[in-house]
Amino acid sequence: MTDWRRLSPRMLLIHPVQEVVRAAPALLGLLIAGTSSGGHGPLWSIAGVGVTVLLGTLRYFTTTYRITPEHVQVRKGLLQRKVLTVPRDRVRTVDVTSNVLHRVLGLARVEVGTGRSDRKGGGDLKLDALGAPEAARLRVELLHRQAAGAGVRETAGVRETAGLQETAEAPATRADPAETELAALRPAWIRFGPFTLSGLITLGVIAGFASRLASEGDVDLREVGPVRQMLGWFGSLSLPMEIAAAVIAVAVFVAIASTFGYILSFWGFRLTRHSSGTLHVNRGLLTTRATTIEERRLRGVEVSEPLLLRAVGGGRLIAVATGLRVGQGAQRGGSMLLPPAPRAEAESVAVRVLGGNGTDSPVTAPLTEHGPAARRRRFTRALGVNALVIVVCLPLWKWADLPSWTWITALAALPATALMAADRYRSLGHTLVPGYLVTRWGSLVRRRVALERDGIIGWNVERSFFQRRTGLVTLTATTAAGRQGYRVQDVTLAEGLRLASAASPGLLDPFLSDEDHPSRPYHDDTAISPSLG
Incomplete structure (x- = not known):
């Protein structure tokens, strides 16, 4: 189709509601401010709602789109008209989503991505909202095109509302291809929900909404009855009890909110492999x-x-793939292959996703440690900051009336920072197995990545001032997938060069002198087949 088309008229029942919800704090503030100043608060609020609804309605009349054999184009804007164009051969993802209101009205939101949506601006085209059959047909048209038509098939990550797949298929292809179940949600996994800390986001949203509402309405929350009573109760406690009560209250709220969030996001989770x-x-x-x-x-x-999830033996599995968003998180970006679950289950599913068996899988292969120099660097960086704070704060406390809790806190934090330094070193590791580079790093979030060696398009070798003093480098394998760069931190220069040369034979040769060139093959010869190493 080449004609310009509009969004579904049913969107007029959604966009005004969405705009009113977004503007709710301002509208409530307008109501309160108008009532307190002159008694015309309801009129001002009604006028604000009318303007908001009008703005939401205008989107239908100012947004059109069309699909040509070469491009996907969207026209939008009232005062400033924009035409967004994406070449069809650059389309990497089509996300089709439906929230509850969309599903009631039979609508869907379509987002066309070009594989750069993890960056600001991303190049995405968004159509909110289309009829569900039209959205599904559009997804099929953009991603399942044949070589004789718009070129090579470019299917990437696709998110869609359940049921749209069948609506979009032609009658001849309605039969589902053979599929193999790789994982399915078990009720016992819900116990990992409180340790995801997703409830912190909910707490932040509620706090932000309340703060904005109070600011717009010029309301002192401390004078609100329940808040005043709670503050009075807290004030009757000693300082240690106040801190303990606040921590317990926040922990309970976050745990409950995180559990509900887990259920809402991952209920009915199922990972399958299709014969297609x-x-x-x-x-x-x-x-x-x-x-x-x-x-x-x-x-x-x-x-x-993540640290809390690791403490209870949990982990998540994330796909490293081209065309999937990573900047907004694996869950929202569509790259989550397994929600928080037992770590052994995550490793088992990873083995099944990559193929092979657990004995030679990159997910379970033993890793090479990074040596004493990397360990000293971890402890130096962790303890050095604390020592510097103590050295600065002690004289200021003695001669400039600086509060004593500053240096006492830094001193008390020394054991915790030492434990974190040790954990960061234990997390370091790397190896090569047939077809894959494996690297692991991190403490607050420990990550183990198995990256296809064929997907590595370049190497970055970085040496900071302090790394040069200790003979270490940070090696980064660049790729078009996932985070677009995966690091092997704090290895010796010789080890880093051997690793890069073994993973990508000949790639570094033009940049190495005879002195820098590895004099022997990569040390883990048992992990590399002769054809790969």
């Missing part, structure tokens, strides 16, 4: 989503273990 060469992830309770990843765009996997 794709991985499918289905999940969600109120907003049901399905993500499709073409396996030829998969460049590896990442086993992610």
Whole structure:
């Protein structure tokens, strides 16, 4: 189709509501301010709602789109008209989502990505909202085009509302391809929900909304009845009890909110492999989503273990693939292959996703340690900052009336920083196995990445001032997938060069002198087959 088309008229029932919800704090503030100043608060609020609804309505009349054999184009804007154009051969993802209101009205939100949506601006085209059948047909048209038509098939990550796939398929292709289940949610996994800390976001949203509402309405929250009573109760406690009560209250709220968030996001989770060469992830309770990843765009996997989740033996599995968003998080970006679950389950699913068995899998292969120089660097960086704070604060406390808690806190933090330094060193490791580079790093979030060696397009060798003093380098394998760069931190220069040369034979040769060139093959000869190393 080449004609300019509009969004669904049913969007007029959604966009005004969305705009009113977004402007709710300002509208409530307008009501309170108007009532307190002259008694015309309701009129001002009604006028504000009318303007907000008008702005939401105008989007239907000012937004059009069309699909040509070469481009996807969107025209939008009233005072400033914009035409966004994406070449069809650059389309990497089409996300089709439906929240509860969309599903009631039979609508969907379509987002066309070019593989750069993890960056600001990203080049995405958004159409909110289309009819569900039209959105599904558009997804099929953009991603399942044949070589005789718009060029080489470019299927990447696809997120869609459950049910849209079947609507979009032609009758001849309605039969689902053969599929193999790789993982499914077990009720016992919900116990990991409180340790994801996603409830902190909910707490922040509520606090921000309340703060903005109070600011717009010129309201002192400390004078509100329940808040005043709670502050009075806290004031009757000693300082240690106040801190303990606040920590417990926040922890309980965050745990409950995180558990509900886990259920809403991952209820009905199912990971399957289809014979058409794709991985499918289905999940969600109120907003049901399905993500499709073409396996030829998969460049590896990442086993992610945030500190609290790691403490209870949990982990997550994330796809390292081209065309999937990473800047907004794995869950929102569509690259989550397994929600927080037992770490052994994450490793087992990773083995099944990559193929092979657990004995020679890059996910379970033993790693090479980074040596005493890397360990000293971890402790020096961790303890040096604390020591510097103590050295600065002690004289200021003695001669400039600086509060004593400053240097006492820094002194008390020394054991914790030492433990973190030790944990950061234990997390370091790397190896090569047939077809994959494996690297691990991190403490607050430990990450183990298995990256396809064929997907490595370059290497960065970085040496800071302090690294040069200790003979260490940070080696970064650059790739078009995932985070677009995966580091092997604090290895010796000789080890880094051997690793890069073994992973990408000949790639570094033009940049190495005879002295720098590795004099022997990579040390882990047992992990590399002769054809790869």
